[in-house]
Amino acid sequence: MAFAAIAVAAFFVFPYDLAFLTRILIMIVLVLSVDLVLGYAGIPTLGQAAMYGSGAYAAGLFAIHIWADPVAGLVVGAVAGAVVALVSGLVLMRTKGLTLIMLTIAVAAILHEIANKARGLTGGADGLRGIDMNPVLGRFEFDFIGGTGYWYALAVAALVYAGLTVLTRAPFGLSLRGIHESPERMSAIGAPVYWRRVTAYAIGGAVAGIAGALTAQITQLVSLETFAFALSAEALIMLILGGTGRLSGAVIGTTLFMVVHHVAAANDPFNWLFVIGAMVLAVVFFLPAGLIAAPTALARLTKGGRNADRT
Template sequence: MTPITQNPPAAVPAQSFRPSMLWHALPWALAIGIYFIADGYHGLGTNIMIWILFAVSLDLALGYGGIITLGHAAFFGAGAYCAGIFAIHVNNDPLLGLLVATLFAGLLGFITGMLILHTRGETLLMLTLAIAALLYEAANHARWLTGGDDGLSGIRVAPVLGLFRFDLWGKTAYLYTLSVLFVWFVIAFFVVRSPFGRSLDGIRQNAKRMRAIGTPVWWRLVAMYALSAAMAGTAGALMAQTTRIVGLSSLELLTSGVVAVMLVLGGERRLYGAFIGATIYVIVQDLAGAISPFIWMFVIGFLLIVIVLFFEGGLMGIIDDVVNRLKGRGRKDQRS
């Protein structure tokens, strides 16, 4: 079991200001700074932020909830298809579409969560896989609605709030995605520090004991799973709205795998791990993919093996170790 010390000590009230809190501004300052300097790379930046959102959603279910899943693409894809279909057939307002897709994915997470969350381990893994596979097959065969393996195209999105048109260079898409990511991050940040989030820490570490002290374990897991699914749905919807196309690959096993890889690469159960993991993954994919699409698979595969075997906390864990060493105290001292 992972020691509880990975979370910030609960004794410190969240309100009191400490200089170290300024670190929280860093990723956002970077994101805004990049907006002004990265001409021509706004599309890549948007893509990275969408994957960050997806990886944070997985962190909620898998990292904090301890729900072992290989089917999170189900919610990503559901959100993407829902947003795309909603924009084509009902209304092309982006925020409305985002809301509908988020609710749809959340509802899907709630229903499937109620069905499968009494199981554990490999069975749960297989059930999440089966759900994603079911949706994949459904999307593949409902050609009239989803476009099948040609993908869903022809999505036209109205200006955000009626003011900001999605431009050719993706600047609007960048800021739009950044804002949505920020809202979801704040929600996630407070949820994992709430009593509800704490009870999930307990469930992950010893579900029997939590049940014994009267925690409704199953409901807590379902709630977290639904929240995580809704967030993944938002990520999918953003993908649909900013790229204007939804492919079957959004529901693939590979997509579920890739997002888990990002999360663990960065370090699970820290929210920011998803930021680092997704950023590095997408950039490596972009750079190595330019040489050969298979070099990035080799690099990522190799990184995964090394990280799992030698650095269990992911890249954020390595950063923590280095910082602690610079401060002259090892992790062990911190623990005691």
């Protein structure tokens, strides 16, 4: 509720930055998918862009050739992301460590090349254009200033957050935490570790597909950059900044990264990466659990100082 209240306030405080704020909301959905896969299930990945791009292209093609309804497009994007994650996950989840990470990157690279070669369908390097969406729920048309797109993205992000909250607190989510901590122990008590990991990866793919579909519908353009390795890497950095294994950490980390990125790049287009790098190093060294753990760390530090004074 606090995050939703801040998002509503941001609409009125920054009315001329709605495109940027909408981008933050879309990235929050993508980082939430990474958090489910990595933070809860313990599946290291640098290829979440594979599902994100699949959802974007699927939603874009669906709008152009079949039906331009936004909600239906979200469903198509989610299905596309889930299918890609499920098919690849059947192989990927049989590996671990560096091999798994490299294979996730390879899947995204393969899909990138397929989209590039299928120029007649995807537009190739020129991107998929001509996406003209119908009004949301048949009433709210996408406007030039981005108001409808912002509220639409906010509603989707809130629903995804709520759904993942329920999922991670359910027995399935708790079993994912157990698998993350000790796959051997979970296997010993009879938990189907392999299939739970495949399922988590597929659900994470569906969420990433929703993020991609949002991008296609709101920007009305899909480019090959949706499969870029940089997108997966940035999503992972955002999650690390906020804190893995906590959905609120994904929201905090994404917002902080994108705001700092926006401000730093605007002030120094050539050296803004220095600011991002310094911020990541500071969090990794002083708050290994992410910014979500800052209140706890501060409370311990304050308590330790009081105890020292008493001594």
